[in-house]
Amino acid sequence: MRFLLALILLAPAFAQQSPAQANPPAKPEEKAAEATAQTETKAEKPADKPAESPAPSTESWIDGSVDFGYRWLTNVNGNFQQYRSIVNLGEGPKLFGVDLTIQDPKRRLFDRLDARAYGWGGDPYSTAHVNMRKAKIYDLNFDYRNIAYFNAVPSFANPSAPLGFNEQTFDLHRKTINATLDFNPGGHILPYLAYERNSGYGNGIETWVNESTNEYPVPTVFRDSTDNYRGGLRLEYNRFHVTVEQGGTTFKDDDQAFDRTYQGGDRTTPLFGQTLYLTGLNQAYGIRGTSYYTKAIGTLHVTSNMDFYGQFLYSDPKTDVNFNELAAGNFSQINSLLFYSNQLTIGTGAANQPHTTANLGYEIRLFKNHLRLMYSWITDRYTDNASPFVTQTFGNGSATPPATIATALNYGQKVNYDQQQWDVLYDLGSKITLRGGIRWVSGDATVLAGSLSQTGNLVSGKLDRTIGLGGLTYRPNQKFTANLDYEGSSSDNIYFRTSLNEYSKGRARAKYQFNSALGLQARFTVLDNQNPDPSIRYSLRARDNAITLFWTPKSSKFVSLMGEYDRSTVQSSISYLGLFLSQQTSSYRDNSHSATAALNLTLPGVVPAKLTVGGSLFVSNGSRSTQYYQPLVKLSLPIGKHVYWNTDWQYYGYGEQAYMFEAFRTHVFETGLRLTK
């Protein structure tokens, strides 16, 4: 009760940055319209509402806005690495956002160009997007993202080790570029070309492992990239559509680790009287991959009562491995009680994975579309032919011939998956739609076993699952919608101990629009999974309840409110083999509360100012009790016809009960101008 009271009191203050708030400040009426759009789907608007007028078109050549300014951080109290792992906002001048539309009245190179960019100036996530099009000639889309991935969570590695938390630490950027060019948009025959690139680069600390005897954190440079080229042709006619696409991919991974310092590793005690250490490491990956793929998809409108759908997807990725590593120090191979001073590892090999996926389905509509039958068949199968060859040579600097271990495998994995699903949907009048169905899933897999496997190099598993489906949609009027979904399964075989076995999944959702201003939505989901096998005894129950309130009074354009509260629980227990293979139980509990809120106030004036108070909170108890608060306040003051002065404050507070040293808190201030045209 106390929590609930606190929550209600704090909701406006502790709330999250709702997605809308990340946008440049919108006009009050736009904001209200956006909020309304959240509360009601268009289909559920009051029946007597007149047709909505579109936004008036602009006659200007160029319009848009630019936001820029400066960000300050107070000292990050607590764990700075954790702050960077979770928030990672930095100080300095920033280009918060640019949003630009150019409409060429003479329609020379393009009819319209839309460009936008957010988070430039050293922010952890910078994005840019350009869309340029000329009617019936081309449509060009370009998307760029640069997302920082910093991760140095102390408790994630080895908290007790001398260099503990440094292991498995990354300071990376992942960049994606996506460019597509469609020709003849709106026509029957549409060729297209696309280029995509995904790359990662940065530094980190990985672990160099000397069997199970010791491990050493080593500085690592990460470099990988995937380039994807594709082109295709779409044929779109009233009766059918076919798309054929051919693509190719190149991949390279050039990670490197290099170290010349003395390291004692994580082991704190000598092994048979000897201290293990690392004095030098050179490690280089040279992975090269290629792939080509084919895609053919189509739809067919057979009659007014029947549609067909089909997809055929094939890819054939290949990888060539070149790896070498030279390590120096004092190491041990525990199996043969061998101590040695240097280790040379050379790895070569190749992997090839032809992969076929297909889907066929149809929909039949009967009784004036009141009864719909839907059938879908999906198959997914791949074989993985791998031939790794790894030699490890151990030397001790003496005249004794070095020992060598070679690992050579030549194996093939096979995975087959098939799924069939029938759905029957019936509209019981205009208010109720019933749904029922059944899904059969089957599969078999032969995959590489772990090195301690008792069954040889390969291990096989099967998947057989029958799932019953049911649902109901109830729409008594334009204001109320309720939706129920149920899925229950009985499995004969599953692949993994933690896979869904005998499970039931239910979901209920209801929306009620009290009036044009006030809307309420509630959701409830539950998943229950049991695997009673005596050696597994897996029991999972996950629940999620969410309630959302929207208040956007149209009579008063000065205030709107969005609030959401979510409570989720996870209870999981499964038996596992712990120390000395003794059977123990792994219990995971998560009992969490999330709340988000945004109160928008439009302050009166000739050109009104806008104040937003809100943010989010997350509080959980259980296996990892955590608190994470992100309240915020935003103020947008008009200082000219096209100039706004924006000021934001946001607080980030994070804490954990089990790992108190990971807590942090900080205040982030931003101020800047927004210029509009």
Place this chain on the structure above:
Amino acid sequence: MKPLLVTSHCQSTVLPRLLRGARLAGLVAAALLLAIPGIAQEKAAAQEKAAAAAPAPAPKKPAEYIGSEMCGSCHEDIAKAFQKNPHQIVETDKKRHFDTKACESCHGPGSNHMESMSAADIRNPLKLRPAEADRACLTCHLNQPTHVGRINSSHAKNQVSCVSCHSIHKNGPHGLVPRKATEINQLCSGCHSDVWASFQRPFKHKLPEGAMSCVDCHNPHGGILPRGLQTANANEPGCNNCHGDKRGPFTFEHAPVRLEGCSACHQPHGSANPRMLTRSEVRFVCLECHSNLPAPTLPANGTLGTTPPAFHDLRSPRFQNCNVCHQKVHGSYVSRDLLK
């Protein structure tokens, strides 16, 4: 010999399990199918009764097409703004057979509405049953690559109609649906509020920050993968679009990555656990699967998890985060134990 044992075990249990599952599913489907004729009969009887009671309305002549120009004479503001609407192409393009009748391509023939001025005499997709509203849109849009996954779409099956997300009268070439990441997220979270709550957790993909959107990972029109997940390079999971280094194929694969996907170990929408893991300690993510005894009696349900590494002292913090050493947990090029 193990597969034989597994097979024999399955054979002994497969029939009752199959029957149980089929019974469960059959019950749902049968109840629905059986209900339909009865309900339809009741409905027809009620309609007959009502028809008998009410005076016969004057027969209305079938509506005819009147052309967009006529619509615009009353709905002037809409007609003006429609000049910059993506659907304006319908007005001029003969491809869809609705040239000069763009308004009526969605709203149906308008002659009766023009005469009566009554909203009841014109089709308003917002008020139709979702399936009917979708038919209006799919008349033109079915035969496009976007909708090839519709047969698997949970939106389509849950009566989420096209106009739930698409604002048909909105302006701009891409005005029908939000294109900015923050606006897309806002639209999706309007219904999927429980999912949006997960993004308030400390470890999550950067959606609240506007760096990503829901449709980067999910195809709202449905796809070939479960949960409408996007694909990469034809038939690979869409996760590889950004995490290309996890794609492989590796010479030493980790089976669950292929068989169960990323969500076997990660909560992609957000988690209180570092790296969005499903468990608070890494060892439990691993050991809950890697706990089959090295005996010949593998469990029928969960055969692929292997023996745990018994020689590690799990009491020591050194061994409690398995992937400090087994760091190439997504697949390795040179180590069967996924060490490098």
